[in-house]
């Protein structure tokens with residue numbers, strides 16, 4: 510049994526063939542470019558073949574899993590794009606399953622990330638903040654397919670307006686551009702010759718001991734801790750896996766995050782939360798997309814590091 514996994518990101522598409530044991534047989538990726546539909550067609554054509562039993566897709570959002578459509582913010586040509594139907598035409602007769610990219614990251618980490626747990630909260634800290642849930646070995650995608658959107662958990666009742674229409678969402682504090690904006694407002698400056706003041710530069714400055722960038726990471730970690738604790742309070746999950754571009758700063762984010770969780774955890778079931786970094790990194794979404802397809806075919810999956 511071999512499934513095709515697709516990871517539809519805002520800047521690149523990745524594809525892999527994965528077997529039922531969770532071995533990644535081959536993979537490729539391609540920049541989205543000016544013609545996303547042609548890019549998709551080319552990648553699928555290269556990898557589809559006889560013996561394919563399913564296709565799983567993790568896509569940047571917003572997505573509508575019920576309608577099978579996606580509108581990735583960084584791919585303006587795709588607004589309400591009928592992704593599931595398009596892939597079905599390329600692999601006739603093969604079932605196609607779609608979920609959000611962060612949901613696939615969570616599922617991939619649960620399956621092949623070596624975290625050895627039944628349930629898991631995955632958090633992607635990048636330009637935006639996304640997330641996904643695995644509950645008792647199944648992706649928990651919710652009524653509309655949008656469960657796990659931890660970036661829009663409200664962490665500050667009087668906070669900034671968020672792109673989603675609410676106020677004080679986690680993303681307005683812990684998203685990369687939000688962290689940079691806050692640091693600049695506090696007086697952080699970057700010598701023009703050293704490049705643009707982006708999340709990467711902020712992390713470099715924090716690593717160098719600059720107080721405002723360090724404070725920006727502590728502030729983001731504090732907001733993340735609030736959202737993670739609130740989620741864990743409701744769902745009683747123990748394992749939290751953090752990935753994404755901002756999380757690539759590693760201990761800069763994870764150390765204050767763990768400290769804030771330890772300082773604020775109240776109920777006993779929150780005292781042994783395990784916060785880890787992604788172990789699959791860029792392939793987490795591909796493993797998760799493959800798991801989606803295998804689960805859709807009726808297989809039962811267990812974590813296999």
Ligand SMILES: [Zn+2]
Pocket residue numbers: 660661671672673674675676678680
């Ligand atoms: Zn929001």
